Amino acid sequence: MTRSRFGRFSDIRVQALGLAVVACLTTVQCSGGGSSSGGGGGPIVPGPTSPTPTPTPVGPETFVGAGDIAICGGNADATARQLDSIGGTVFTLGDNAYPSGTRDEFRNCYEPSWGRHKARTRPTPGNHDYGTPGAAPYYEYFGANAGFPGAGYYSFELGAWHIVSLNSNVPDAGAAQLAWLRADLADHATTRCTLAYWHHPIFSSGPNGSIASEAPIRAYGREMFRILHEAGAELVLVGHEHQYERFAPQTADGMLDPARGIRQIVVGTGGVPLYDFQATRPNSEVRIKAHGVMKLTLSSDRYQWDFLPISGPGDSGSAACH
Numbered sequence: 367m368t369r370s371r372f373g374r375f376s377d378i379r380v381q382a383l384g385l386a387v388v389a390c391l392t393t394v395q396c397s398g399g400g401s402s403s404g405g406g407g408g409p410i411v412p413g414p415t416s417p418t419p420t421p422t423p424v425g426p427e428t429f430v431g432a433g434d435i436a437i438c439g440g441n442a443d444a445t446a447r448q449l450d451s452i453g454g455t456v457f458t459l460g461d462n463a464y465p466s467g468t469r470d471e472f473r474n475c476y477e478p479s480w481g482r483h484k485a486r487t488r489p490t491p492g493n494h495d496y497g498t499p500g501a502a503p504y505y506e507y508f509g510a511n512a513g514f515p516g517a518g519y520y521s522f523e524l525g526a527w528h529i530v531s532l533n534s535n536v537p538d539a540g541a542a543q544l545a546w547l548r549a550d551l552a553d554h555a556t557t558r559c560t561l562a563y564w565h566h567p568i569f570s571s572g573p574n575g576s577i578a579s580e581a582p583i584r585a586y587g588r589e590m591f592r593i594l595h596e597a598g599a600e601l602v603l604v605g606h607e608h609q610y611e612r613f614a615p616q617t618a619d620g621m622l623d624p625a626r627g628i629r630q631i632v633v634g635t636g637g638v639p640l641y642d643f644q645a646t647r648p649n650s651e652v653r654i655k656a657h658g659v660m661k662l663t664l665s666s667d668r669y670q671w672d673f674l675p676i677s678g679p680g681d682s683g684s685a686a687c688h
């Protein structure tokens with residue numbers, strides 16, 4: 367049922383700087399670069415009684431969600447009820463409205479379930495959202511919370527964390543997104559903890575993990591992963607496979623990297639029919655076939671993950687930021 371849309375990366379011309387500025391204007395908390403001392407006065411010399419500044423503690427933030435969510439008659443109602451009792455910011459990992467991301471599917475399937483959390487939702491698009499040209503209903507439905515219309519990538523701050531939502535549906539993202547990602551991460555080089563999310567996994571033991579038609583998408587995602595790894599990011603969340611799978615920290619080429627690797631977690635468990643696992647891929651640590659949501663607790667220097675299935679055993683753990 368999966369349908370992929372990709373092509374030449376150069377098809378889209380977006381000026382990275384301009385987009386970064388627009389994305390900044392549409393985010394929850396913008397921490398874009400270019401800060402200046404301002405004021406225009408002479409040097410400020412602290413007096414002898416100036417107190418030592420104490421860093422303001424940043425409390426943990428909750429970031430909760432899943433991908434592959436709303437098909438009428440599916441389990442999105444059940445996962446939406448899980449969200450009802452969990453505060454914080456909601457993410458989606460694409461394929462928000464099945465099967466074609468139409469206006470009717472957003473109105474009739476997504477809105478009555480996850481729609482009641484839309485105001486606190488930061489989405490990312492999937493290939494099914496692009497089943498309607500340009501994913502126009504997706505951008506209309508989520509509005510400013512989806513970043514610059516048509517681009518599908520943006521970033522924001524959540525507590526002490528830098529969060530990046532990316533678009534793996536090339537060519538709608540393409541080379542411009544990679545340039546923007548490098549600049550965005552450079553602007554936040556002093557932020558210790560970074561999380562990114564998009565739709566298509568790079569690593570997966572599911573049925574889409576090795577199909578040839580999606581090889582260009584995996585290659586594109588690998589470039590995003592490589593840029594994030596070089597920047598020291600901790601987590602990548604993806605969907606597309608209708609199951610839960612957690613990998614050990616790896617490089618973009620799938621080499622174990624306990625010290626600096628990125629932990630990729632597949633959470634395509636939002637409500638559409640589940641997939642069976644295929645052959646287990648290297649460095650896959652946990653696989654669960656169940657609907658549910660992933661709750662992340664993001665502290666200033668570490669994170670905890672809790673996959674909460676609507677029935678059956680889940681998956682929990684924690685790790686320090688790099």
Ligand SMILES: [Fe+2]
Pocket residue numbers: 368461492493494565605606607
């Ligand atoms: Fe998908």
